[in-house]
Amino acid sequence: MKFSIFYRLNERDKFFDNFFKKEKEKISPEICKIVEFNYRETLEIIVNLIINENKNDLKILLARSNAKIARTFFDYIMNLKTKNMSKEAINKCIDEAFAGDKNEKIR
Numbered sequence: 001m002k003f004s005i006f007y008r009l010n011e012r013d014k015f016f017d018n019f020f021k022k023e024k025e026k027i028s029p030e031i032c033k034i035v036e037f038n039y040r041e042t043l044e045i046i047v048n049l050i051i052n053e054n055k056n057d058l059k060i061l062l063a064r065s066n067a068k069i070a071r072t073f074f075d076y077i078m079n080l081k082t083k084n085m086s087k088e089a090i091n092k093c094i095d096e097a098f099a100g101d102k103n104e105k106i107r
Contacts, residue, residue, distance in 0.1 A: 008077045009047060015076055016043055043073045050077060055098050062094070063087040 008015070020036055027035050049058045062071055062082060071083045071090075078097050082090050 004079060005050070005077060008079070009051070012043060012047065012077065016040060019072070019076075039069060042070055046070060046073050046077065050074075053098055055094055058094050059091050063090050 016039070020039065023035075023039070024032060046058070046061070048054075049061070058074070061067060062074055064070075068083060074080065075082055080093055080097060082093050085093065
């Protein structure tokens with residue numbers, strides 16, 4: 001894993017807090033806690049898929065038409081811009097992201 005990705009994985013709580021401050025304004029107060037929990041779970045799922053290099057499940061998750069929040073989290077961690085891409089472009093982007101130099105891994 002590249003160091004920049006490793007750093008972003010470690011800083012994901014700060015990112016999420018800033019992200020959710022903006023999103024909270026769009027959500028009704030009655031469901032705010034539920035949405036926050038679901039978004040945080042989505043972020044953790046994406047983190048686990050990236051750590052385990054599970055490309056197929058990432059492709060399924062991110063290629064859905066209603067996956068903009070998941071793409072936002074993925075884009076932050078991987079430093080990509082998949083939020084408004086087509087399904088084929090997202091799949092290609094994921095393949096390229098995990099096809100990087102294996103010597104750049106940090107374990």
